[in-house]
Amino acid sequence: MNILVTGGLGLIGSNLVEKLRLENHNVITLDLKPEADYVLDISKDDLSQIKEDIDVIYHLAAQPFGRGSEEDPFKDLDFNTKGTLNVCYLAKLKNVSQVIYTSTMAVYGDNEYAWEDSNLDPLSNYAVSKLYGEFCIKKFAKEVGFKYTIFRVWNTYGPGQDISNPFKGVVSAFCTQAIKNNKINVTGSLERFRDIIYVDDVVNALKMSLTFENSDTFNLSTGIKTTIQELIDTIIKVLGKNKESYIIENVGGHIGDQQGCVGNNKKLMRKGWEVKYDLETGLNKFIEYIKNNEHNISK
Numbered sequence: 001m002n003i004l005v006t007g008g009l010g011l012i013g014s015n016l017v018e019k020l021r022l023e024n025h026n027v028i029t030l031d032l033k034p035e036a037d038y039v040l041d042i043s044k045d046d047l048s049q050i051k052e053d054i055d056v057i058y059h060l061a062a063q064p065f066g067r068g069s070e071e072d073p074f075k076d077l078d079f080n081t082k083g084t085l086n087v088c089y090l091a092k093l094k095n096v097s098q099v100i101y102t103s104t105m106a107v108y109g110d111n112e113y114a115w116e117d118s119n120l121d122p123l124s125n126y127a128v129s130k131l132y133g134e135f136c137i138k139k140f141a142k143e144v145g146f147k148y149t150i151f152r153v154w155n156t157y158g159p160g161q162d163i164s165n166p167f168k169g170v171v172s173a174f175c176t177q178a179i180k181n182n183k184i185n186v187t188g189s190l191e192r193f194r195d196i197i198y199v200d201d202v203v204n205a206l207k208m209s210l211t212f213e214n215s216d217t218f219n220l221s222t223g224i225k226t227t228i229q230e231l232i233d234t235i236i237k238v239l240g241k242n243k244e245s246y247i248i249e250n251v252g253g254h255i256g257d258q259q260g261c262v263g264n265n266k267k268l269m270r271k272g273w274e275v276k277y278d279l280e281t282g283l284n285k286f287i288e289y290i291k292n293n294e295h296n297i298s299k
Contacts, residue, residue, distance in 0.1 A: 007061030009033045014160045042083035047090040054094040073125040080129035088140040098147045105154045149209040154221040158199030159289035183247040190229040193260035195221045198282035221263025
């Protein structure tokens with residue numbers, strides 16, 4: 001199968017591409033990084049430059065964090081909305097059979113336990129832009145006839161994450177700080193909570209969706225509520241250090257940040273998917289990766 005992965009060199013994309021190639025799929029990567037098969041900006045470049053036939057598109061490319069969307073909302077708008085629109089036109093041009101899209105849990109806003117049919121209440125420009133992507137893909141699916149799978153993905157972490165950017169991922173931010181310093185800066189209350197999922201569990205769901213017969217939307221989450229305090233405590237435990245040796249400082253929140261959201265994953269589990277990595281197991285793997293790439297940690 002010929003598969004295009006936009007954002008193919010990012011955290012989820014790079015891990016997905018590796019697994020798909022092991023299953024002998026012909027995978028074409030699109031990214032802004034020079035190692036990609038096609039180095040293109042989905043918000044403005046002509047995607048018809050991609051010459052290969054394409055059966056399936058995994059659309060993962062995005063400006064990926066809420067804080068960035070508040071600092072530069074127009075960049076977010078360009079990349080996440082115009083970018084997704086361009087990918088949809090590419091899907092039409094290539095007559096693909098399926099588009100698989102990674103949306104975000106941020107579309108729910110604050111929600112203790114969100115189902116797929118829960119109220120949508122995006123709090124950031126990022127969340128609004130990703131929700132647009134969902135509707136855009138559904139519109140083109142009706143018009144063109146391709147099948148779609150939308151995953152609302154929760155807080156993903158793991159090997160392949162950009163640890164040089166302190167704003168890309170709460171897990172990465174705390175892990176890198178805990179490794180390099182004895183001080184951890186927290187934006188907002190330690191009682192805020194997240195649903196934290198290891199990248200391999202995300203990739204397993206994305207791969208499985210190739211076999212789905214019908215278009216649908218799924219939460220991609222663990223269903224487990226983890227407070228920021230619990231996350232920090234677990235990181236420190238995995239590092240083999242004492243909590244007393246760390247200073248935890250609240251440096252203030254930012255616009256668009258959620259108090260918390262946990263995802264009900266029962267719908268996806270009925271498809272045969274399961275969570276294989278608990279938080280401590282995943283953190284052990286991720287911290288080993290960070291230590292092996294410690295030279296990339298931002299100062």
